[in-house]
Amino acid sequence: MRVLVAGRTGQLAVELLERLPRDGHKVVALEAPELDLTDPESIRRAVEQAAPEAIINAAAYTAVDKAESQRDLAFAVNAIGAGMLAAAAAARDLPFLHVSTDYVFSGDGGAPYDEDASTGPMGVYGESKLAGERAVLAANPRSAIIRTAWVCSPHGANFVKTMLRLGREREAVSVVADQHGAPTFAADLADAMARMLPRLAAAPAGDPAFGVFHLTGAPWTTWHGFAEAIFAGAAARGHKVPRLSAITTADYPTPARRPADGRLQCGRITRIHGIEAADWRQSLSRCLDALIGPQTQNS
Numbered sequence: 001m002r003v004l005v006a007g008r009t010g011q012l013a014v015e016l017l018e019r020l021p022r023d024g025h026k027v028v029a030l031e032a033p034e035l036d037l038t039d040p041e042s043i044r045r046a047v048e049q050a051a052p053e054a055i056i057n058a059a060a061y062t063a064v065d066k067a068e069s070q071r072d073l074a075f076a077v078n079a080i081g082a083g084m085l086a087a088a089a090a091a092r093d094l095p096f097l098h099v100s101t102d103y104v105f106s107g108d109g110g111a112p113y114d115e116d117a118s119t120g121p122m123g124v125y126g127e128s129k130l131a132g133e134r135a136v137l138a139a140n141p142r143s144a145i146i147r148t149a150w151v152c153s154p155h156g157a158n159f160v161k162t163m164l165r166l167g168r169e170r171e172a173v174s175v176v177a178d179q180h181g182a183p184t185f186a187a188d189l190a191d192a193m194a195r196m197l198p199r200l201a202a203a204p205a206g207d208p209a210f211g212v213f214h215l216t217g218a219p220w221t222t223w224h225g226f227a228e229a230i231f232a233g234a235a236a237r238g239h240k241v242p243r244l245s246a247i248t249t250a251d252y253p254t255p256a257r258r259p260a261d262g263r264l265q266c267g268r269i270t271r272i273h274g275i276e277a278a279d280w281r282q283s284l285s286r287c288l289d290a291l292i293g294p295q296t297q298n299s
C-alpha cells in the first residue's frame, strides 16, 4: 500500500520509515515545507502528488513547555493542521492514523485512564492535542487515534538521551518520582501502526477498527523508575552513570503542568486490533544497544 506519512525526521516518522517497508508498503514521508500542517495548499499538493492509500500523521508541535507561550502555533499544527490532513484523507475516502497523548488528561483521576475517560488537559499542548482529536474525528470517520506517552527512540530529543547526556556531564541527577505513566518506544508504536493498517484500509466508516485507542509500553512506572532502568542499562554497557535521587514535581517546576498520573489502560487496542502493550524494558535495551552498543556486563 502507498502510505503518506506527515513528518519525516521525528521519532515516530523515522521508525515508520523503517517498519512499514518491511510489510511491503511504499512510504512517502514529508515534512515542512513540502508538507506543512499550517499550510493548506501544501497539504493539498502533497496528498495529490503522493496519491496514497492511507495517511499517517506523525507530525506535531511537541514542545510541551514552549507551547504555553506559543498557543497559536501549537493549535495551528496539532488541531487545525491535523484536522485539515484528516479532511484531505476523507476527501479520498482514505483511512487516517493519528497520534495523541496522555496530556489530554488531568492526571488527578487516581486510576489509569481508559479510552472513554473524561479528558481535562492541564496545559496548552494537551489542549491543542485534544482539539486535534476532535478535529480529526469530525473530519474523517475513518480515523484511528492512538494516545501514547513518554515517547523515546534512538533518534530525536527524548528522556533516554537526556539521561545519558546528564550521566556524562554530572555526578548526580534528580528525577521526579511522583509522576506515573509508562515509556513508549517509537519502534513499538510504529509496529502497532503497521499491524493496524491492513484492517484500517479495508474497514468502512463506523467499524470498531476506528476511534480512540491507548497504547504505551508496560509496565507502569515513574520518571524516576524509568531513569533507574536507563542508568542500569547504561552501566551494563560500560557507560558512566551518575548518582540518581528522587524528587517531587514541586521540586522541579516547569512552565507546563504535567499529569501526576497519566497511566493509560490499553485494553481497546488489544480487543479490537490484537495489539498488546510492549515491555518497554526490552525496547529500552534495544535503544541502548543502538545508542551505546551491546551490553558488556550482566545487569
Ligand SMILES: NC(=O)C1=CN([C@@H]2O[C@H](COP(=O)(O)OP(=O)(O)OC[C@H]3O[C@@H](n4cnc5c(N)ncnc54)[C@H](O)[C@@H]3O)[C@@H](O)[C@H]2O)C=CC1
Pocket: 006, 007, 008, 009, 010, 011, 012, 013, 031, 032, 035, 036, 037, 038, 057, 058, 059, 060, 061, 062, 077, 081, 099, 100, 101, 102, 129, 148, 149, 150, 151, 152, 156, 157
Ligand atoms: N514525544 C513524546 O513524548 C510524545 C509524543 N506524542 C505524540 O506522538 C506523535 C509523534 O511524536 P514524536 O515523533 O515524538 O515527535 P517529534 O517532535 O520527534 O517529531 C515531530 C515532527 O513533526 C514535524 N513538524 C512540526 N511542525 C510541523 C508542521 N507544521 N508541519 C509538518 N511537520 C511538522 C517536526 O519537524 C518533526 O519531524 C506526535 O503526535 C506527538 O504529539 C504523544 C505523547 C508523548
